Every structure is written in C-alpha cells, then in structure tokens.
Amino acid sequence: MPSFDFDFQGLFERVSSFLQVAALALGALFAAFWVAMIVWAYRDIRARSRDIFAQILAVLLVALIPVIGLLLYLLMRPKDTLAEAYDRALEEEALLQSLEDRANCPKCHTRVEKDFILCPVCYTGLKKPCVECGRLLALEWDVCPYCGHASQPAPAQPTQPVAAPAPVPVTVGVTPSPPPTA
Numbered sequence: 046m047p048s049f050d051f052d053f054q055g056l057f058e059r060v061s062s063f064l065q066v067a068a069l070a071l072g073a074l075f076a077a078f079w080v081a082m083i084v085w086a087y088r089d090i091r092a093r094s095r096d097i098f099a100q101i102l103a104v105l106l107v108a109l110i111p112v113i114g115l116l117l118y119l120l121m122r123p124k125d126t127l128a129e130a131y132d133r134a135l136e137e138e139a140l141l142q143s144l145e146d147r148a149n150c151p152k153c154h155t156r157v158e159k160d161f162i163l164c165p166v167c168y169t170g171l172k173k174p175c176v177e178c179g180r181l182l183a184l185e186w187d188v189c190p191y192c193g194h195a196s197q198p199a200p201a202q203p204t205q206p207v208a209a210p211a212p213v214p215v216t217v218g219v220t221p222s223p224p225p226t227a
C-alpha cells in the first residue's frame with residue numbers, strides 16, 4: 046500500500062521531534078518553576094523566622110520535594126511574619142498602656158482618667174493637687190512624694206527638721222580604727 050506508506054515515517058519523525066521539543070520546553074519550565082519555588086520559600090522563611098536551622102530546613106524541603114514540599118512548607122510555616130509579630134506586640138503594649146492609664150471611680154465605677162481630681166459623675170474626690178508643686182497626690186497622702194511638701198502637718202509626728210547627718214571624714218588608704226569598747 047504505497048499511498049499510506051509514503052509519509053508515515055515522516056509523520057512519525059515530526060511527531061517525535063515535536064514531542065522532544067515539548068518535553069524540553071516543559072523541563073525548562075519546570076526547572077524555572079522549581080527555582081522560583083526555592084527562592085520564594087527562602088524569602089518567605091526569612092521574613093518569618095530568624096532561626097537559621099528553620100531557614101535551611103524550609104529551603105531543603107522545597108528543593109528536594111518540589112511541589113509537595115512547598116505544600117508542606119505552607120502548612121508548617123510560622124503564622125506571622127516577623128514584622129506582623131512586631132506590630133502585634135506594639136499594639137498589645139499600647140492597649141495595656143491605655144488600660145493602665147485608666148481607672149474607675151471607687152463610688153460609682155465610672156471610668157475616670159488618672160489625672161482627674163474628682164469623679165465627673167458623683168463628684169467623689171479622687172486626687173488632690175500638691176499646694177507646692179501642683180502634682181496630683183492620692184487623697185490619703187500627707188506628704189507630696191515629688192517635692193516633699195507636707196500638705197497637712199501630721200499631729201502624731203514631731204515637725205522638727207531632720208538634722209543632716211554629720212559628714213564622715215574619709216581618709217584614703219588608712220582604715221579607721223574601731224571605737225574603743227569599754
């Protein structure tokens with residue numbers, strides 16, 4: 046059958062060379078994809094962990110098991126990037142700070158700021174300003190801890206001024222002799 050025979054060989058060669066080219070192109074494409082996966086995994090793990098062992102492990106996983114390794118890495122990688130973890134730590138700190146700055150009125154439990162001197166709802170006194178330096182003191186404090194001014198002289202304690210301690214003479218290189226014991 047010469048009519049079927051004349052281009053069968055040529056067709057086969059053309060198909061086989063096309064398959065070779067296609068296989069080469071697919072191989073090159075896959076190689077590029079493989080390299081891109083490794084580079085992506087390397088950059089991703091670097092953004093998520095400073096642990097050099099985790100970085101090597103992630104790159105090896107993706108490099109040695111091309112597609113499955115990437116899926117495994119996506120399942121196991123740290124949830125937050127380092128930048129996200131840092132941002133969240135800052136947010137939590139700011140939240141804690143704002144909670145610390147607030148308090149409640151002891152009588153009506155209205156939320157009051159730390160520098161309120163009375164509750165705006167029930168007028169309960171919360172703080173008193175120091176008459177000397179003006180900083181806010183707790184109501185039960187008799188002495189300003191900032192400037193030392195006594196707001197109310199306490200009757201139980203003598204108000205005599207505290208004498209400054211006598212300066213101790215320091216002699217360099219000579220140990221002072223102990224006081225004589227009678």
Ligand SMILES: [Zn+2]
Binds near residue numbers: 150153167
């Ligand atoms: Zn109140």
Ligand SMILES: [Zn+2]
Binds near residue numbers: 179189192
């Ligand atoms: Zn004061």
